[in-house]
Every structure is written in C-alpha cells, then in structure tokens.
Amino acid sequence: MRSALFCLLLSWAFTAHAQATASHPVGSLIEVSLDQVHPTQAVVGFDEIYSKLGNIAADRSVLFDEYCNSNGQGKAAKVPSAATIQNPASFQCDSAVGTHPEDMKSVAVGLGNQLYLTDGHHSFTLLWEQPGAGPSLKMWVKVVADYSDSPTPAAFWQRMQAAHKVWLKDANGQPIQPEQLPARLGLKNLQNDPYRSLVGFLKKAAYSKPQSTEVAPEFLEFYWGDWLRPQLPLATLDLNSVEGYRAALLAAGKLMVAADASTAIDNGFTAEQLGGMAKFKEKALEKNITEKVAAAVAYKSTPTPRQAEH
Known part of the structure; x- marks a missing residue:
C-alpha cells in the first residue's frame, strides 16, 4: 500500500515537473487554462469588453464565434442550445484548431517556461467573465517568442520591451514597472483605459x-x-x-x-x-x-x- 502511494506521489511530482519544464518552441500551438497566461499590460478598454458582453446578451452565438475565432477555428458552425464554451465537444467550429493562426492569441515564454500573453487580453478577459468559465477555461495560443533563457527577470523584461511585447503604462498613461502588472486576467484585475x-x-x-x-x-x-x-x-x-x-x-x-x-x-x-x-x-x-x-x-x-x- 505504501509502495503504491509512493509511486502515485512520485508520478504526480514528475508530471508537475514536466509541466514546469515543458518546451514551447516558437510557432507551436499549446492549450492552456486562462490562469496559466500572465498579462503583459495592466489595462484594457472596458467599453470594448462591455460591447461584446452586451452583444452576447442579445445573441449567444457571438460568444461561440469569439471562442472559435480565438482558437483559429473561424466561426461557430453548430451550437446546440445546451452548448457551453467549457465543453468544446458540445458545439462545432468551422475549422480545426489553428487553421487560421493569424487570428489566434499569442504568448511569449519566460523564465521557468511561464507564459506571458502578448495579444488577446480583451478576448480572453471577455471569455474569463462568462458564467462558469473564469480561470479554468481552456484555450489554444500560439508561441511567438521564447525568452526562457534570459539570465534574470530584469533581462527577460528588457527583451520583452525591446520586442514591443509588453505595455508598461497604467490607465492614465503613466509608466509602471513589470512587477506592477497583474498576475491574472479578468476585469477585477485589470484597469480601464x-x-x-x-x-x-x-x-x-x-x-x-x-x-x-x-x-x-x-x-x-x-x-x-x-x-x-x-x-x-x-x-x-x-x-x-x-x-x-x-x-x-x-x-x-x-x-x-x-x-x-x-x-x-x-x-x-x-x-x-x-x-x-x-x-x-x-x-x-x-x-x-x-x-x-x-x-x-x-x-x-x-x-x-x-x-x-x-
């Protein structure tokens, strides 16, 4: 019994280590939960998100179009009344994941293979705000930069700034430091510009x-x-x-x-x-x-x- 428990714990530890050290080559498509991607901006335009929320309230197909488009799958093709974005098997998109990579949201890989969202804060926050979705919602992203070999956090952020992959200003247009960026998406965590x-x-x-x-x-x-x-x-x-x-x-x-x-x-x-x-x-x-x-x-x-x- 103890041996089985030890093996199980060892398996969990190995899995966790594998996830933390997983390689994400530039150009690859990876599935993530929304709480795995860190914002590279402290602000969004609330009215743009409110616009989508309002349109979703009037026509729920807008939500599924947003989901499919963000995954590079075109628009929603078939959405039964019981479908939810938490269960992709409950509806259909026009195409397979990544068919339209130009529409997908992007990430840069940082130290410890942490993922930093470089495009898609509005779409992913919109999806985050959906009832029952939040941080656990699964989405696909494309890797556009890999700075995981940066020697220090300061070096990583310098590379991000040089590549224009971070927006270090607050809602009033005043400069902020990388450590002032929110850890998670969602309207509660982001400011309105x-x-x-x-x-x-x-x-x-x-x-x-x-x-x-x-x-x-x-x-x-x-x-x-x-x-x-x-x-x-x-x-x-x-x-x-x-x-x-x-x-x-x-x-x-x-x-x-x-x-x-x-x-x-x-x-x-x-x-x-x-x-x-x-x-x-x-x-x-x-x-x-x-x-x-x-x-x-x-x-x-x-x-x-x-x-x-x-």
Whole structure:
C-alpha cells in the first residue's frame, strides 16, 4: 500500500515537473487554462469588453464565434442550445484548431517556461467573465517568442520591451514597472483605459491593421491612444451616450487621419506604420457605432453583477 502511494506521489511530482519544464518552441500551438497566461499590460478598454458582453446578451452565438475565432477555428458552425464554451465537444467550429493562426492569441515564454500573453487580453478577459468559465477555461495560443533563457527577470523584461511585447503604462498613461502588472486576467484585475476603447472603435474608420511585419500589432491601439491622450482630454468627452461617443470618435478620428504618414505617434512608430489612414471613413464609423458602441453604452446603462464589481 505504501509502495503504491509512493509511486502515485512520485508520478504526480514528475508530471508537475514536466509541466514546469515543458518546451514551447516558437510557432507551436499549446492549450492552456486562462490562469496559466500572465498579462503583459495592466489595462484594457472596458467599453470594448462591455460591447461584446452586451452583444452576447442579445445573441449567444457571438460568444461561440469569439471562442472559435480565438482558437483559429473561424466561426461557430453548430451550437446546440445546451452548448457551453467549457465543453468544446458540445458545439462545432468551422475549422480545426489553428487553421487560421493569424487570428489566434499569442504568448511569449519566460523564465521557468511561464507564459506571458502578448495579444488577446480583451478576448480572453471577455471569455474569463462568462458564467462558469473564469480561470479554468481552456484555450489554444500560439508561441511567438521564447525568452526562457534570459539570465534574470530584469533581462527577460528588457527583451520583452525591446520586442514591443509588453505595455508598461497604467490607465492614465503613466509608466509602471513589470512587477506592477497583474498576475491574472479578468476585469477585477485589470484597469480601464478609455482611450484604448476609443481607438478600438475607430478601426477601419481612421486606421486599419498594418501589413508591415516590423510592427507588433499587440499594442497598436495603445500607441494611438497615448498619442490622443494629451490632445483630447477625457474630461471633454461624453462616453456614456451614443451621441456623446459619436462626437468623441469623430474628434479622435479626424486627429488621426490628419497626421502625416511620417508623423511620430508613439514608441518610435509612425502613423503609416500603425495603419493610419489618409481619409476618414464615416460609413465605417457608423457601422462600428451601430454594432459596437451602442451595445457598450446600453450594457453600461443597465447595472449587472459584473459592473457592480468595478
């Protein structure tokens, strides 16, 4: 009996050690629980997440599309009424995991093979906030960098900063240190940067995802948001009504498209490198307002248990 118990404990110890020392080569796809990935930013745009939460409340298929897309599986193909994202076998996506790697969320490998999320904080926080999901929800991610051979934590973060794979600023745009980053995802752990949502809602209206492989798209919206911050003070904006949001987005969008292609925006990147457009697209803005902004405003106007916590 003692021998069997010893073997069992030894097996558990070996498994734990194997997980801690597992190799994750760049380009590999790995399945993780959400509490295994550490944020590389302290802030998100709450309104962007509220927008998705509002749309999910109106149409639960939005949730399954988000799940499938984040796993590189396209959209949800078949979702029975009893399906849950905690049980992937209960529904179907268009494709197999990793079919569309460009849509997957990314991680960098750090010391001790810890995983640091470099893209996907909004999507994964949205999924984290779903009833019954939280930290145990399983998702697939792609490995885009391996700095596990860094000699010290300081060296690791220096490499992350040099590769533009960490955003070390708080909700007011003030610098923070790596140790001030939250350990976990979730709205309770992250701060709200309204400028991140403002820029996010201007996608395809004032900027588009750049094609250059030199730009790390993980924090593109934060670069633009930091550039807008001193030009468009938050106190002058009304982000609690659709019309107020429209006015704020028009003001921000016009500033963005007025920037010359060579204008330095943030962190050494120019407007052109960050996907800046030469002409503002009002039709695209109206589409974003109808499909996203209105849902965010409506969600904020009706208190929910999640909102009460923030």
